[in-house]
Amino acid sequence: MSGPGRSAGRCSRASAGSCTSGRLRRSTAVAEASTGTQTVGASDTDADKLVAQHIPTVVVDDLHVVYRVHGAGSGKGSATSALSRILSKRRSPSVREVHAVRGVSFIAYKGESIGLIGSNGSGKSTLLKAVAGLLPAERGSVYTEGQPSLLGVNAALMNDLTGERNVILGGLAMGMTQEEIRTRYDEIVEFSGINEKGDFISLPMRTYSSGMSARLRFSIAAAKSHDVLMIDEALATGDAKFQRRSEQRIRELRKEAGTVFLVSHNNKSIRDTCNRVIWLEKGELMMDGPTDEVIKAYEKENKR
Numbered sequence: 001m002s003g004p005g006r007s008a009g010r011c012s013r014a015s016a017g018s019c020t021s022g023r024l025r026r027s028t029a030v031a032e033a034s035t036g037t038q039t040v041g042a043s044d045t046d047a048d049k050l051v052a053q054h055i056p057t058v059v060v061d062d063l064h065v066v067y068r069v070h071g072a073g074s075g076k077g078s079a080t081s082a083l084s085r086i087l088s089k090r091r092s093p094s095v096r097e098v099h100a101v102r103g104v105s106f107i108a109y110k111g112e113s114i115g116l117i118g119s120n121g122s123g124k125s126t127l128l129k130a131v132a133g134l135l136p137a138e139r140g141s142v143y144t145e146g147q148p149s150l151l152g153v154n155a156a157l158m159n160d161l162t163g164e165r166n167v168i169l170g171g172l173a174m175g176m177t178q179e180e181i182r183t184r185y186d187e188i189v190e191f192s193g194i195n196e197k198g199d200f201i202s203l204p205m206r207t208y209s210s211g212m213s214a215r216l217r218f219s220i221a222a223a224k225s226h227d228v229l230m231i232d233e234a235l236a237t238g239d240a241k242f243q244r245r246s247e248q249r250i251r252e253l254r255k256e257a258g259t260v261f262l263v264s265h266n267n268k269s270i271r272d273t274c275n276r277v278i279w280l281e282k283g284e285l286m287m288d289g290p291t292d293e294v295i296k297a298y299e300k301e302n303k304r
């Protein structure tokens with residue numbers, strides 16, 4: 001393992017399994033353009049064979065993430081009051097800390113598709129952002145193999161540019177060459193289904209519905225195999241047909257040797273695409289294990 005802050009004990013502390021890779025690096029990268037019915041758990045797929053090799057892609061070690069909210073509770077959080085404070089050199093009236101992730105540790109392996117579940121505000125998105133290098137760790141460490149890509153429904157492509165331009169922009173942001181983008185362009189547009197009801201790809205993205213934007217973002221991100229792909233609720237916005245297609249693509253990405261993280265409140269999506277689930281509550285890791293086991297425990301807890 002390489003990267004600052006490495007220590008011999010880290011891998012074994014993080015979770016079960018051994019840390020055999022010599023290529024993991026500490027996560028500092030800024031994420032790129034921020035995204036059935038088949039059961040994956042027990043089948044003898046290529047992805048399952050990869051998982052069995054135990055090649056780590058992400059090591060999260062006792063991770064804590066804290067947000068600091070300036071001006072919280074004072075009722076003076078506006079830009080004008082902040083400017084007046086700066087000019088008068090007064091200190092911010094109050095800073096509230098939100099401890100969003102508390103001591104989470106796990107190791108993700110090549111070929112795994114990991115669902116992140118938990119109630120609203122339990123820290124799922126924050127954990128993904130920290131793994132992507134978008135949020136700093138207050139304490140603990142994150143090591144990743146390769147470049148993690150966070151695909152969120154709020155990921156910023158350029159709303160004033162056409163869908164067509166955004167496909168190119170998103171492709172470049174993910175490290176594809178112009179030639180690769182040209183080759184895959186038709187495939188991306190077709191997968192997104194944006195043109196099913198007319199020539200929408202030549203219109204600016206601001207004219208798209210939220211579902212259409214999410215579909216295009218997912219299609220761009222899914223056009224490339226990722227070392228670590230993190231998808232935050234992207235499937236929730238597409239219609240049923242698109243969801244099935246996306247789930248199929250997630251299974252393929254998993255086979256293409258990467259690791260996929262999927263945040264979702266839809267337990268069926270998680271069951272259909274993930275072989276492992278991490279359950280968070282109040283920023284703490286409640287359970288980490290095979291999909292069926294964790295979802296069963298989560299559903300039992302939520303029936304109370």
Ligand SMILES: Nc1ncnc2c1ncn2[C@@H]1O[C@H](COP(=O)(O)OP(=O)(O)OP(=O)(O)O)[C@@H](O)[C@H]1O
Binds near residue numbers: 067118
């Ligand atoms: N930018 C922010 N500033 C301050 N606090 C934040 C910020 N973003 C999230 N939080 C807080 O961090 C905690 C975890 O939020 P997070 O969005 O990670 O939860 P989540 O599990 O993804 O929730 P959901 O299922 O509702 O999307 C919450 O208490 C939330 O209020």
